Amino acid sequence: MPRNHRHSYVFPMPGSALLNAWREGYTLSTLKRDVMAGLTIGVVAVPLSMALAIATGVPPQHGLYTAIVAGAVIALTGGSRFNISGPTAAFVVILFPIVAQHGLGGLLIATLMAGAILVALGLSRLGSLIQYVPYPVILGFTAGIGVVIALLQLPDFLGLSDVSLGDSTLHNLVLIGQALPSLSMAEISVGLITLAALVTWPRLKTPVPAPLVGLAVGTLAATLLLWGGIEVDTIASRFRWEFEGESGTGIPPFAPSFTAPWHFPGADGTPLEINFALIQSLLGPALAIALLAAIESLLCAVVADGLTRTRHDPNAELIGQGLGNLVVPFFGGITATAALARTATNIKSGAFSPIAAVVHSLVVLLAVVALAGLLGFVPMAALAALLFIIAWNMSEARHFIHTLKSAPASDVWVLVICFALTVIFDMVIAVAVGIGLAAALFIRRMAQLTQTQRLATPTTGVDFPPEVALYKISGPLFFGAAEKAIATLRAIDHNVRIVVLDMRDVPSLDTTAMVALDALRRELGEQGVGVIFVGLQPRMALKIKRAGMHREVGKLTVVSQLTHAERVARRWLSNAS
Template sequence: MSYNPLSLKLPGIATGLRSAWREGYGLDDLRKDAMAGLTIGILAVPLSMALAIATGVPPQHGLYTAIVAGIFIALTGGARFNVSGPTAAFVAILFPIVAQYGLGGLLIASMMAGVILVAMGIARMGRLIEFVPYPVVLGFTAGIAVVIAVLQIPDFLGLTVDNLGEHFVENLGRIFTALPTLNPFELGIGALTLIVMLLWPRLQLPVPAPLVGLVVGAIAAYGVNQWLGGMGAEVETVASRFTWEINGETGNGIPPIAPTFTVPWLLPGPDGEPIELSFDLVRALLGPALAIAMLGAIESLLCAVVADGLTKTKHDPNAELIGQGIGNIVAPLFGGITATAALARTATNIRSGARSPIAAVIHALVVLLAVVALAGLLGLVPMAALAALLFIIAWNMSEARHFVHTLRSAPPGDVAILVICFGLTVFFDMVLAVAVGIGLAAALFIRRMALLTRTDRIDTDNHPTIHGLPAKVAVYDINGPLFFGAAEKALTSLHLVDPKVQIIIINMHGVPSMDGTAIVALRSLIDEMQRDGIALILVGLPARIIVKLRRAGIRKTRGMLTYCRGLQQARDVALAWHRRRNDIEAQSNSMK
């Protein structure tokens, strides 16, 4: 049969939407989706603003992300309940990109990450999340949470501080130096918002706590600015910090305009001038784009796995990667920043009764309505209140209880990986943390597997199958996979056989696999044994491993090397070889 690469079946798209449609979708399902979409849309408005500001860009770009990416990812992805938009996990990656390359550079990097995500989906890398160990995920998410919290301290305290940079320690130094500029009114607004958001869930009312907290904070800030503003007690708001200019129109806060098509490389770079698209820029952004794609894949697939557990459904991981990629390619063309599935919004979506991806589409339309109709009111939100909201997001993201529990109960190797990933994320960056974490986890796994592989000599006198063998025949049993971390250890004991032994039976029923290193080590052992006149009988190897050994030149040699299916056959072969050797030795002695 000829092989045609064009016959490969590519992963589908919109499988989440199609699976909901196949199960039957009626007016009652639409009503449930509408209510869920309204709920998460109300929640997404303040979150999108806060996360955009934390990233270092004006708040409308977070809203545009929720609108555009939210629609495209929902309609093309492979998960029925994922709700996508800006997320806290990206702050630690995107903030340095904005500082170095500006808004234009961030949008270009997001588009590049989208292309990488589509390629990952087409390459069927949707099972990526299964190969990232839990201590690595917990370590870098907790580290990101710390970075997010530290970045909010200036707004929460009302500090007058220079622009924060890429490095955690430098930012801490700038914040500490600026502490004398603390604004008690900003601190009061932030603390009030934080207390309201923490206490509101106890009332068990259907209105989201972030919305209530920001409304209370905005009212308090408005009162302070109106009645005490003349005495220098001003509270900074979204409108007082951010300005916009579109098609000759200018204003403060958020533009009351729907997302419009824009070319990312015409947007400002770090110096405020339009960034120029060039090969050097693309090459410089390739590393950040890979980091964005990797984190986006991990977070979206993890979110889909959690949603499957809550709803007893099954997502299509490859289609979800393609959908996330499409969303991140399209959103920057309308001013949106990086997007991925958001776990908190997805869980709220499910608890609110969502039935299909239509709920995520309606959530995006609710955000669009807020931008067009309520932009003026959104501008009244104080920066300290948004900082309080991000404190709560950071706390929830840190999973502090799981972090402490893992430190107390996990094996020492896993604890070391957790602490190292956490430290590298905080003091360096997430990409380095994940790379080092996965490398350490792989090394730890190899060590553990190597400890499981062992070689033991069998006492033949009391064995039911191979009893009665002469002293010149030794039997060894190897259990566990033979790979580069275990092969040398497992085969070393075979080099130390009794000098009287002439035939060795190696029982390999417990060897499920062998890699190239193990085959080379076995070949070296066979060569050494044959030089010493010792014959080998390999027992119980699967046919696929025997084929590998034959390809490596380890073939049957009369009287010196053979393969047997079981120990009984090996015993018979060993006895026959032993008799033949005795006969040859007797003939040799008689000739003397």
């Protein structure tokens, strides 16, 4: 098709971020910047990836595999130069129930489905639509996610024994309460020491990442307790692995290998059987995963653009995120999306291109292969403390409270409902209801903008005969406002023979409004009353013509100015007499 065709389709270019960086001039100096930034982010990503995988309900290596595989694939195929992708806290609330119901295999299949949806969104060029998700919806479910993440960490932080959390927040609270007598002061001590290090270290303004320092301090504290004969739960004591006849504890010291997602175990420990019932049960969670991944990744890209004065390609970024989530399940990785904190650190560390994200993936790979044994010593209470910090940052408590105090009542209700649904039920319900509520409120507000009023003809500067009633319609005529706007026109005086509708301030007209106008025209036509539309935009006038409204009952015409309407009205009245 010609390039200047108004309806031509421009195919989104996967990897546009990498191409743009290359076109700007990629030199040895910029490569050095990317390598240094990648090293920094890789060090941060190792503990975060493990902690978020455990919070999701899967062994820690699956979070590391996500950072390795998805982090590199998304960087090379996405549309943002600085996004760092991997497991994120936002997905814990969605993924944890999937693991509880369908096991790791179900989670990987849901991730695969979400990846396909993301690619479809990108190819359909729907990336720009994500910006229309209202802020109260986003804030509501992110704050709810923070609360749920913190709740899920309480058993490890307190050292509670025999607590098997499920996908119900209220039930989990009951289980935690019942297990409180089994709390361990040793675990609490390790958690508090780690938490103190995580809170105080950033104030020193050193380049060493706080998560690395916090987990190192927590691991040292746990080691001292172990030397003293006090047992502390660690990654090595919690998790076991088997691979090609070998087995061990903690994290397997191997690079991720290709395995079909359906070969991983379900909730009962056996490989999943792919059938329609499974796909149907995972479709809702997959849609929620795709929507949240799109929102989080594109918001992250917008923030990165603001920090670097660059521009991302939202559709290419969605395709990149989709490809990453399509590939990563075949290597044992879980759902991935862009992580705001890691992206901001990437930028502050001097990154120039997506190569920094690839280096970050290589650093995580090196940690898995060379340091798996050391990572096994990390205590579970220390990881719980790290997730407490992540949950607090994600909750945006200050913004939440400020919005409650200052926002309109309707937005406050959306915020509270999304928050409550996320905490009490799950993200799938929260996202669906939140966006539905926001859409309903938007429709209501837009409908309030649409008004119909009768004008006194002398005020218009046009000398209409007394048998003519002039009405002015202002605002969009769509399904939410059409009936309200047109209802006024049904109560006309008995002496009115012509109704003139001034529609110069109507920017849009949908099918519902067309049906309502046609019904009104028929009613007036049966009473012998003609209708004149004034100032319809060309595309709306074409809709009127295509609908064939002028060929049926009653008189109807479309003119551009009130003066034209006056001449038509006088001619109709003259012919009638």
